[in-house]
Structures are given as C-alpha cells and as structure tokens.
Amino acid sequence: MAKKYWLFKAEPHIYGIEHLAAAPNKTGRWDGIRNYQARNFLRDQVALNDEVFIYHSSCKNVGIVGTAKIVKPAYPDPTQFNPESDYYDPKSTQEKPRWVSVDITLTNIFPRLISLAEIKTQPQLENMVLVKQSRLSTQPVTENEWKIIKELL
DNA sequence: GCCAACGTTGGC
C-alpha cells in the first residue's frame, strides 16, 4: 500500500517533540489515545513507514513542530491496563483491548514552528482536517497537504 | 479563564 500521511497532536508539556528527541533512538510509544475516531485511524489505517506531522496543542505556540515515521503499527496500548496510569480503562481487558498505540521515530525537527494561524491563511489548506475539525488527536493528511506544509518552511 | 464544538453517559 502507498505511504500515507498523518498528523498527531500532543500537549508538549506532557509528551512533545522534545520528549521524542530525548528518547532512546528518538523512538517512543504514542499512547493515551482515548477517542474512537482517532483510535480507528491508528488501528485500521496507520501503517509501517507512514509519515507523521507532530503538532503541539493546548499551549502558547500551537502548530506543527516536526515529523516522525511509524516504526511499529498498532498494538494494544499498555497504559489501558495500568491502574496507576491516567489512561487506565477498567472496561478494557487483555483479551479485548479497547485502545491501541503505535511507535514512532523522530525524523525531523523543523527549524521553525508552522503555526495553526499560518496554516489557516493558506487557501490550499482550507480543507485540512486540522482546520475543519479541531477536536481530533490523530488525523489523516493528504499527500498534497503534506507537500504544501513542507514548502512553507 | 472563556466558550464553542463535540463526545459520553445514563434515565426513560
């Protein structure tokens, strides 16, 4: 299947691009997704070697900060089984896990932030899921949108 | 901190 493109949101003070950069092999587990629509993308469509924009949300400077690629496709999110975790889900079982994670490796930290405000000024990006549906933490990006955003750098 | 948009829960 052809390579696909995604945008993953994170609150940088919880797990942002700096955390990924500091992780062994710049690789980390993308976990804690607790929204069905976002989960369905992760579980059913995100594939090995797909590329991902890392987006910082709910912070002073919101926007895209870099890229990563998928190094391990969907597997059960271990945090759902851990009562100590903020992401614990008592309704989830080992036999029927409800939530999934993927592993990603950092591939690029952008020299500057591409802010949400800047994205919104681009007529060619007006149909981005990011612009049309603000509340979705993992979302598809078209190949064309991917190219346009990289050319803004 | 405000609030719009959306998701989830639970009574009926």
Add this chain to the structure above:
DNA sequence: GCCAACGTTGGC
C-alpha cells in the same frame, strides 16, 4: 433509541 446533562478538547 432518544436526548438532556455533563465532561473534555483546544483555540484564543
């Protein structure tokens, strides 16, 4: 299955 009440996300 409907829908009101409530909770969360996320930009500003």
